[in-house]
Amino acid sequence: MTSCTDANTFIEDLAASDPVPEGIREHVTACPSCSARLQLAMRIETVLATRPVADPPAAFTNTVVSRIRNERWRAEQMLDLGFNVFVACGIALIAAGVAGLVWASGLVVFSRDVFSVLEAATASTLTTMAGQARTFLFAALLLTLALGVWWWVEQEDVTV
């Protein structure tokens, strides 16, 4: 004889109209408690099947693609930075090597007089340039502004 405990195992199968062992359906029909369980299970089935489906926002795809472009740009920036650091280290190594060779060859002693001449020439040039300091400062500001605008435009391109 089928018990309520046995029938309880197959309530969801009945609610989903799946086959159940012999005697279960008859027991559930005749037993008020099991019948109530089946009613609840069927209502649960209905509620689950009719739960609202949330739609993504209209701009979802654009936002995702934008984030990916941003991520890709940052990755390229890191790669560029790494490459530049590597090149700078290489140049520094080469320069140190050349300086070491020059030092070892004794050219420094000979070059001391050359340095004195260069120093005097530089001082003379700087004195002349001082008179045009404002022009040079303005040119430097313009160049910095142009570079800043270019960098800002690049940023805008990435985030669009």
Added chain:
Amino acid sequence: MSDIPERQLIEQCRHGDDEAFRELVDRHKRLVFALIARSVSNPARAEELSQEVFLRVYRGLPYFRGEARLSTWIFRIVTNVVSEERKPAIRPISLDDPLPGRDAPAIDPAIVDRAYGDLELRDRLDKAIEQLPASYRLLINGHYLEGLRYEDLAHALQIPLGTVKTHLHRAKRLLRQLLEQEL
């Protein structure tokens, strides 16, 4: 949406074609968002997590071998994202806990009739779903979404296909018994 075959779409995405990836997102965003929105109560957070899914899809595309359908792989990612996000405020029922059905007292049909209007049932059901173990929650949340197949659920949860229906029934039984315990 265009009719580009899935394999061709994936290849185009791998070659950096943003329009192809846009097409891929458009094909899958509705199911991804619907599933995540059912798993996370905050709509803004659901949107963030949905975006995260597609970011992971983009990063993982070079390594996608194509042995399974793309949708199946995407739903595996959805499962991982939802699992990482959720820290339940209440202890979920363990799969090792014995089902209360064996010693469950008989329920009064009259109480059931009076207790639940549809709206109240929906609300109580949502709370009961929160108490389910993660795999059962995914089954319940995903089962009734059009376009999500048993194969996708099986792969997402890494269980055999034949086990999906069994686990789904068990999940629904747990839900019913949670609601019965409130009576």
